[in-house]
Structure formats: structure tokens, C-alpha cells
Amino acid sequence: MAPLPETLPRRWCEQVREAAANGRALRIVGGGSKSFLGDVLQGDLLDTRGHSGVVDYDPAELVISVRAGTPLHDVTDLLDAHGQMLAFEPPAFAGATIGGMVASGLSGPRRVQAGAVRDHLLGVSLIDGQGQLLRFGGRVMKNVAGFDVSRLMAGAWGTLGLITEVSLRTLPRPPQELTLRLELDEAGAIDRFNRLAGQPLPLSATAWHAGLAHLRLSGTEASLRAARATTGGEPVGDVEASAYWQALRDQRLPFFTYGQHALWRLSVPGTTAPVELPGEMLMEWHGGLRWLRSEIPATAVRTAVADRGGHAQCWYNRAPGVAGFEPLQGPMAALHRRLRRAFDPQGVFNPGRMGGEF
Amino acid sequence: MSPDSLRASREFAAVDRRLLAQRLRRALPADAVLVDDESVRPYECDGLATYRRVPLAVVLPQDEAQVQAVLRICAELGVPVVARGAGTGLSGGAMPHAQGVLMSLARLNRIVRVDPLARIAVVQPGVRNLSISEAAKPHGLYYAPDPSSQIACTIGGNVAENAGGVHCLKYGLTLHNVMRVRALSIDGEVLEFGSEALDSAGLDLLALVIGSEGMLAVVTEVTVRLLPLPQVARCVLASFASVVRAGEAVAGVISAGIIPAGMEMMDKAATAAVEEFVHAGYPLDAEAILLVESDGTPEVVEDEIALIRQVLQAHGAHDIRVSRDEAERLRFWAGRKAAFPAAGRLAADYYCMDGTIPRKRLGEMLESIAAMAQRYGLRCLNVFHAGDGNLHPLILFDAGQPGEQERAEEFGEAILRHSVELGGTVSGEHGVGVEKLGAMCAQFTEAELESFFRVKLAFDGQGLLNPGKAIPTLNRCAEYGKQHVRGDVTTHPGLPRF
Structure with a gap:
């Protein structure tokens, strides 16, 4: 018989203590839907999926507490049934779990308007590298007691601890959405998206690829009608629009799935002029997130992006020897090393997950 | 340094004030280093004036290079550094260190x-x-x-x-x-x-x-x-016959799918206090009032206000007013914003707490606070950021009366402990500083507090930046445990003790 979800964290504490004592590493995996990112995973497998289920959900409190191994779609379905959502619109790669969603820190099309995973993360329970079960944050919106360790777990890829449970802020789903399509070149799209974002409009997502821009408005019927007068563009049917944003969020558009060259994720200041690198470009987040499909060398990509105040991650089709995550340098690398040791002195969790020594 | 030694109460070696001043004066303009008692006195506390400490020196750097120079001197000499902005903080977070430098960043104002x-x-x-x-x-x-x-x-x-x-x-x-x-x-x-x-x-x-x-x-x-900037903002003022009903109305608004720009609650005592002071036009017969604001485009605000009004009515609001113009909206808010000064007019001293609890426990919390007010023999006005469950009970007292300040502090800590019991936190927005160090012992375990110290150590290996704040030492929690086992065991038998 499988162990009850409630008893798993205690066993995991034991497993972590043993690993630390014997100098072994643990490789934390949920659905494994993001295993393609970053470097080779080492260590004994620790599968989180046995620790599953919603612990508490009260729609009027706008909070849901969930065990780390819970499938993401179980949570989004439940919220949907109550007219609510995770506003950061996380990618729903096949098999994704809530723990992996937090650990990867990836947000979807609504990122600019609604914030990132960490902005909606209210609390976590985690097991540190000494096998201690700790709780940080809580189930309330405002909480400044102690350092904000819970939010540090978003995007830490499990390198600081094993997340066992999280509390997330939920929000009402917008009553209506309207997607508009218009022809623009890359520079025109960057300018248009940012100008619209500076006006009081319910702009919830933008995307651009191959001369075609998509804008999404979310709100009441009256507010969408009023906003349309400012945005311009041709309305896209609801079914097609919803399929488009989902495919973008889950990286199922042909741009993501076809092509032999490396796919790069470029995070840059949104108003950055078109990054003139050879290859094909897809843009989200009002220009703040740019996907580049290109065969040029990694150093050329990283230098161009760093010069513009951003950083680059190699997503798919990584050439041998190329780091997935942007390497850290100088005092920042030293600080990361010390922090890593603060949570996980023996280096038990996911060594190398974020590249190199991290 | 190990986390263990950070967790113990810590003495810093005495540093010669003249030597320190000499080093600082070499790095900064003459008017940017203050050492004599009279010039450093204005920096002895922040917005929480009950906690005071005179620093060895005050520095007023005007650019990053000067800040850097000060930090390097202090790191070399092992002198604590407390950074300070305008000194409006309410938890003593910027209270100086007696063996340290108080660094005001007010001149970096570009x-x-x-x-x-x-x-x-x-x-x-x-x-x-x-x-x-x-x-x-x-x-x-x-x-x-x-x-x-x-x-x-x-x-x-x-x-x-x-x-x-x-x-x-x-x-x-x-x-x-x-x-x-x-x-x-x-x-x-x-x-x-x-x-x-x-x-x-x-x-x-x-x-x-x-x-x-x-x-x-x-x-x-x-x-x-x-x-x-939102194009329009309008505010609804609603009266309720009980704080519990008002609390339910808050949940009702959220359940209707609305996230208002602001949602504030005041109890009868707070309403009366501010009304006398600013004449905001608040109803004096209500047990609780709610202020609910909607902002955005005219279309959004119109829809939201209609829905808010409907929800409040359904939850038993007996007097609902919607601001007709900007002047009236500002008047509605003037009362709420005057709550702290109004408390200051009613009593010689007041103490503002900052716990946050799940919204649905608001009614329960208010009943507990009323009972505590009786027990401690002190008055308390209640104003809340009701939308996010953040409470600001204002405890009125007179520090001139023997024992009153201690009673007020105990009352405050009892509220914070109860916030933790209800699934909340000891600080929603004011910070822990020195004020809530004791209450932190009720919210976190030893192992969690030690994690905080390890984080601190990863950034600041010598433990010189704002030492003694935000995270309680082992000794502090041991003291706290003793004190509350003695004084409070009958009121909160379920509370974990450390």
C-alpha cells in the first residue's frame, strides 16, 4: 500500500538526513515536465508525486494550500470551477506539478499585468539540507515577519530545499476576454505594446511573431468595448483565441516545436529595440520576453543580451558545452554559494540544476 | 562567525568615538559626520519613540561612493551600521546601535x-x-x-x-x-x-x-x-450593526469576484474618535463602518460600484453612501487616514499593532480584542485593512501612570500571539524591528529562526548590519517563554511555548 501523503514529509526528512550523512545527492522530480531545462540531474531520485492533494481552499480568502506533488491541472480545474485562477498563468507542460511550478518560477502570458509566481506565493513548507521541516510565510496576503524565504523558493529549482507544501494567492477570473490581431513589424509591436501598457487599459497579454501581433484584453464587457477603440485590431473568435494563448503558454505553437537550431529565452527590458541577431524571433510580455531560434554561437547570444541589460537561457537543442542557465559571476556567484550552503550545507539537493556548481 | 554565536545576545567591542570620527571625517565632507550628543540626539529613535538609543556617530553620505567608504571603515573596525531613511518606521527598525554608526540615506535624494x-x-x-x-x-x-x-x-x-x-x-x-x-x-x-x-x-x-x-x-x-493613473476612483461608505456582519460583507465582496482598490474597516470607537477630529461625516450609530473603493476606467468603476452596493446591501449594510465627487471621496478617506492622530488626541500615548489574520477570522479577533481590553483595563480603537486582514488596533494608555505602558505592551503582545493562533502573522507591514522580537518567538520555531540567521550570515558574515533587529536571539525567546508561561498560561493554553 502506498504511504499516506501526510506521512511522506517525515520520511523525506529522514532520507535527506541520510543523504547528508553519506555525502549523497538527491534529485527532486515531480512530473519531470521541465527536466529538459538546465544541466544533467544527478543523485538518487526523490519523486514528489506521492505527496499530493489540496489541503485547504476557501475562495473568499483568495488562498489555496496545496501539497507539492499535486498535478497542476487538478488545481487549475478546481479554481476554474470556483471562477478563480492562478493569475500568473503558469505553463501547463504535460505532467507538471505545483511543486515544480513554484521551483521553476515560470509564468505565462499574463506576467506583466498580474506578476510572477513569486508575487502570488504566500507561504511554503520545505525540508532543508539538514532534514528539518520548516515553514515560512503563511496564508495571509501581508506578512513581513522574518526574511521572505518562501518567495526565494520560486525559481530556485529545488536547490535550496525540498518544497512540501505551498500556499498561493488566487484571483477572480476576468468575466470576459477579447483578443485582437494586427499587422506590425517587430519595432512597431514593441512600441505599440508599451504605449498601450502605459494607459489605463485592461491589457492582459501581448505576443508578436512574423509580422503579426496579438493583444488580449480581460475585464467586463463594457471595459473591453471601450478599450477596443484605443487598441485597434481585428477581433479573433473566442475558441481560436483561447487555443492560441494556451498554446503560447504551454509552448505548443509551431515556433516552439519545430526547428533544429537552439531555442533561446531572452529576458530583456521590455522597450529594448529589436535584438538584431540572425534567426527567428517570437515576443511576449510587451517585449520583455523574446524567444530566439538561431544557430549562432552561445557567446554571441549572451553578449548581445547582457549588453541590453538582460540575460539568456538556452531552452531547447542546446549544443554540447553550452550552459542552460546564464552563468553567475563575481560577488553574485560568491553570495549564491554562501546562500546555498546556508540552506543545504552538504549540497544534497539537485546539485548542478542551475548550471555549473549551482 | 557561526549562526550559534549570532543567535546568542551579542556584545560589540567598545570603539573609541574620537578614532571612529576621525576615520569617518577623512572619508566624508565635514558636515556629514555628527558625533556630539546634541547633534546625534534627533536620530535616537524612529517613529516608535518608546525605543531610544544614542549612536556613537551619525553619518549623512550624499552618494554611493561615500556610503561605500563608511561601510568599509565600519567593516574594518567591526562597528555596527544601522541604515535609516526618514525615520517614520513604526517598529524601531531604525533604532540606532549604542556601539554603532547610524547612516542616514536622506541625502541620496535624486x-x-x-x-x-x-x-x-x-x-x-x-x-x-x-x-x-x-x-x-x-x-x-x-x-x-x-x-x-x-x-x-x-x-x-x-x-x-x-x-x-x-x-x-x-x-x-x-x-x-x-x-x-x-x-x-x-x-x-x-x-x-x-x-x-x-x-x-x-x-x-x-x-x-x-x-x-x-x-x-x-x-x-x-x-x-x-x-x-486610474481615470476615476469612487468610494462606498457603509454602516453595519455589528463588526461580524461587516466582516462577512468583506468576504462577500471578494466572493463576488471583485478586488477593490481598497477595503477598510473601523469600529465604533475609532469612528467616534476620528469624527470628532476631522468631521468626515461618518455615521456614529454604526458598530462598524466599511470603506470600499473602486478605481479604473469609468466603465469599470460604474459596474463595480453597482455590484459592491448590491453585495453590501445583501450583507445587511443599513446606510450606504457612494462618493459623488472627488472632494467627497477624499472626505471619506480623511477620517480613516486621521485614525492615528485621533488616537493621539484621546490619550497621552497609543500603541499601534500590526498583526494580519485570515479575513474570515476578523469577527472572532475583534471579540477577543474587546475581551482583552477589559482584562488589561485599557481602551482600544480598531482600524483594519480589512481586504487583506491586516489589523491596526490602537491601544490607548498613559505612560505617566505607573504600570500602564507595561500593560499596553502586554495587551499588544497578546493580540499578536492571537493573530498567530488564528493562522496569521505578527506583522503585516510595519516590520518586526525591535518591537515584535518577542512575538516572533511565538510565530517561528528554533530551526526556522536559525535559518534566518544563516541567511543573514550569508550576506553579512560579521553580523554588523542592523544587529539585534527582526530576529530574536535564543536568550530572548527563552525569556519570552518564561514570561508568558508565568503571566498568560490561563488565557492561551493552546499556544506553543519556546
Whole structure:
């Protein structure tokens, strides 16, 4: 018989203590839907999926507490049934779990308007590298007691601890959405998206690829009608629009799935002029997130992006020897090393997950 | 240094004041180093005046290079450094260290750049919160977090405390509105947390640094996110026959799918106190009043106000008024914003608490506070950021009466412990500082507190940045445990003791 979800964290504490004592590493995996990112995973497998289920959900409190191994779609379905959502619109790669969603820190099309995973993360329970079960944050919106360790777990890829449970802020789903399509070149799209974002409009997502821009408005019927007068563009049917944003969020558009060259994720200041690198470009987040499909060398990509105040991650089709995550340098690398040791002195969790020594 | 030695109460070696002053004067302009008692006296406390300490020296650097020079001197001599903005904090977070340097960042007060297309402003830490919005206004933009001290408080202090305000239910805290923090480590190393892009390489240290109460690094520049100014804002004022009904109405509004720009509650005592002071037109017969604000485009506001009115009515509001114009809206808010000064008029002293609880426990909490007020023999006015469950009970007392201040502090701690019991936290937005060190022992376990110290140590190996704040030492929690086993065991038998 499988162990009850409630008893798993205690066993995991034991497993972590043993690993630390014997100098072994643990490789934390949920659905494994993001295993393609970053470097080779080492260590004994620790599968989180046995620790599953919603612990508490009260729609009027706008909070849901969930065990780390819970499938993401179980949570989004439940919220949907109550007219609510995770506003950061996380990618729903096949098999994704809530723990992996937090650990990867990836947000979807609504990122600019609604914030990132960490902005909606209210609390976590985690097991540190000494096998201690700790709780940080809580189930309330405002909480400044102690350092904000819970939010540090978003995007830490499990390198600081094993997340066992999280509390997330939920929000009402917008009553209506309207997607508009218009022809623009890359520079025109960057300018248009940012100008619209500076006006009081319910702009919830933008995307651009191959001369075609998509804008999404979310709100009441009256507010969408009023906003349309400012945005311009041709309305896209609801079914097609919803399929488009989902495919973008889950990286199922042909741009993501076809092509032999490396796919790069470029995070840059949104108003950055078109990054003139050879290859094909897809843009989200009002220009703040740019996907580049290109065969040029990694150093050329990283230098161009760093010069513009951003950083680059190699997503798919990584050439041998190329780091997935942007390497850290100088005092920042030293600080990361010390922090890593603060949570996980023996280096038990996911060594190398974020590249190199991290 | 090990976390164990950080967790113990710590003595710093005495440093010769003249020697320290000499070193600082070599690095800074003459008027930027204060050492005589009379000149350092104004810096002996922040907004929480009951906690005072005279520092060895006060420095007023005017640029990053000077901040760096001071930090290097202090790191070399092993002298504690406490950074300070405008000194409006309410938890003693900027209280000086008796063996240390108090560093005011008020002279780093330049707005470096406003970029309307990118919707960001780059500012130095000494820039006042409100002046960011003033600089952004010509572009139709503003900086959303609005702590009640916004005319005076600085963005550096806001970052240190993760400051909120009445609009954070919809627009978030400082954390949600800051993109990048440039800071110096105690060794004077430049560290960039976050960036002008939406995410950065490595761990999300920005989230850790915001709200770290000056214990990890000293902020020298901040990039904030600006939002489009709402075209319209309107406010609903509603009266309820009980605080429990008002609390249910708050949940009702959220359940209807509305996230109001602000949702505030005041009890009868608070309403009466402010009405006498500012004449906001509040109903005096109500047991509780709610202020619910909607902002955005005219279409959105019209729809939302109609729905809010409907929900409040369904939850038994007996008098509902909607602001007809901007003057009336500001009048509705004037009362709420005058709550603290009104408390100041009613009593010689008042003590403001800052716990946060799940919204659904509001009614229960208010009943407990009423019972505690009886037990401690002190009056308490209740104002809340009801939308996010953040309570600000104002305990009235007279420090001149023997025993009253101690009773007020005990009352306050009892409220905070009860906040933790109800699933909440001891501080929603004011920070722990020195004031809530004891209450932290009720919220966190030994192992959790030790994790905080390990984080502190990773940033500040000598433990020199704002020592003794925010995280209680072992001794402190042991003392706290003893005190409450003795004095309070009958009232909260279920409370874990450390």
C-alpha cells in the first residue's frame, strides 16, 4: 500500500538526513515536465508525486494550500470551477506539478499585468539540507515577519530545499476576454505594446511573431468595448483565441516545436529595440520576453543580451558545452554559494540544476 | 562567525568615538559626520519613540561612493551600521546601535530617471514615496504603494520594510512594485538584485532583500514599476450593526469576484474618535463602518460600484453612501487616514499593532480584542485593512501612570500571539524591528529562526548590519517563554511555548 501523503514529509526528512550523512545527492522530480531545462540531474531520485492533494481552499480568502506533488491541472480545474485562477498563468507542460511550478518560477502570458509566481506565493513548507521541516510565510496576503524565504523558493529549482507544501494567492477570473490581431513589424509591436501598457487599459497579454501581433484584453464587457477603440485590431473568435494563448503558454505553437537550431529565452527590458541577431524571433510580455531560434554561437547570444541589460537561457537543442542557465559571476556567484550552503550545507539537493556548481 | 554565536545576545567591542570620527571625517565632507550628543540626539529613535538609543556617530553620505567608504571603515573596525531613511518606521527598525554608526540615506535624494515608455523610475533611496508619483504624474503614471506616511517616508525605507498601504489588496506591496535594487554589502561590494527585465539570472534575491529590515545590505538605488493613473476612483461608505456582519460583507465582496482598490474597516470607537477630529461625516450609530473603493476606467468603476452596493446591501449594510465627487471621496478617506492622530488626541500615548489574520477570522479577533481590553483595563480603537486582514488596533494608555505602558505592551503582545493562533502573522507591514522580537518567538520555531540567521550570515558574515533587529536571539525567546508561561498560561493554553 502506498504511504499516506501526510506521512511522506517525515520520511523525506529522514532520507535527506541520510543523504547528508553519506555525502549523497538527491534529485527532486515531480512530473519531470521541465527536466529538459538546465544541466544533467544527478543523485538518487526523490519523486514528489506521492505527496499530493489540496489541503485547504476557501475562495473568499483568495488562498489555496496545496501539497507539492499535486498535478497542476487538478488545481487549475478546481479554481476554474470556483471562477478563480492562478493569475500568473503558469505553463501547463504535460505532467507538471505545483511543486515544480513554484521551483521553476515560470509564468505565462499574463506576467506583466498580474506578476510572477513569486508575487502570488504566500507561504511554503520545505525540508532543508539538514532534514528539518520548516515553514515560512503563511496564508495571509501581508506578512513581513522574518526574511521572505518562501518567495526565494520560486525559481530556485529545488536547490535550496525540498518544497512540501505551498500556499498561493488566487484571483477572480476576468468575466470576459477579447483578443485582437494586427499587422506590425517587430519595432512597431514593441512600441505599440508599451504605449498601450502605459494607459489605463485592461491589457492582459501581448505576443508578436512574423509580422503579426496579438493583444488580449480581460475585464467586463463594457471595459473591453471601450478599450477596443484605443487598441485597434481585428477581433479573433473566442475558441481560436483561447487555443492560441494556451498554446503560447504551454509552448505548443509551431515556433516552439519545430526547428533544429537552439531555442533561446531572452529576458530583456521590455522597450529594448529589436535584438538584431540572425534567426527567428517570437515576443511576449510587451517585449520583455523574446524567444530566439538561431544557430549562432552561445557567446554571441549572451553578449548581445547582457549588453541590453538582460540575460539568456538556452531552452531547447542546446549544443554540447553550452550552459542552460546564464552563468553567475563575481560577488553574485560568491553570495549564491554562501546562500546555498546556508540552506543545504552538504549540497544534497539537485546539485548542478542551475548550471555549473549551482 | 557561526549562526550559534549570532543567535546568542551579542556584545560589540567598545570603539573609541574620537578614532571612529576621525576615520569617518577623512572619508566624508565635514558636515556629514555628527558625533556630539546634541547633534546625534534627533536620530535616537524612529517613529516608535518608546525605543531610544544614542549612536556613537551619525553619518549623512550624499552618494554611493561615500556610503561605500563608511561601510568599509565600519567593516574594518567591526562597528555596527544601522541604515535609516526618514525615520517614520513604526517598529524601531531604525533604532540606532549604542556601539554603532547610524547612516542616514536622506541625502541620496535624486530621481535619476523616469522612463514613461518602460513605465519605470530609477530613484535614490532617500527619495520620498510621494515624490515618485509626483514626478510620474505628467506622464499619466504613478507609484502604487502608499503607506500612510507617504509624504515623508523614503523608498529606501519602503524597501527595507516591504511597505504596504491602503491599496495593496489590488496593487500589491513594495515587493510587487520594485524591479531592481542596487545595494552595497557590508564589505562595500556592489550587488544588483533584479533588473529592468522581468526576471534575472540566478536566485530571486530581490524578493529576499525587500523587507529584510536593513540586515542584509544597504540600498543605494531602486528601480520602481509605475502604473497608469486610474481615470476615476469612487468610494462606498457603509454602516453595519455589528463588526461580524461587516466582516462577512468583506468576504462577500471578494466572493463576488471583485478586488477593490481598497477595503477598510473601523469600529465604533475609532469612528467616534476620528469624527470628532476631522468631521468626515461618518455615521456614529454604526458598530462598524466599511470603506470600499473602486478605481479604473469609468466603465469599470460604474459596474463595480453597482455590484459592491448590491453585495453590501445583501450583507445587511443599513446606510450606504457612494462618493459623488472627488472632494467627497477624499472626505471619506480623511477620517480613516486621521485614525492615528485621533488616537493621539484621546490619550497621552497609543500603541499601534500590526498583526494580519485570515479575513474570515476578523469577527472572532475583534471579540477577543474587546475581551482583552477589559482584562488589561485599557481602551482600544480598531482600524483594519480589512481586504487583506491586516489589523491596526490602537491601544490607548498613559505612560505617566505607573504600570500602564507595561500593560499596553502586554495587551499588544497578546493580540499578536492571537493573530498567530488564528493562522496569521505578527506583522503585516510595519516590520518586526525591535518591537515584535518577542512575538516572533511565538510565530517561528528554533530551526526556522536559525535559518534566518544563516541567511543573514550569508550576506553579512560579521553580523554588523542592523544587529539585534527582526530576529530574536535564543536568550530572548527563552525569556519570552518564561514570561508568558508565568503571566498568560490561563488565557492561551493552546499556544506553543519556546
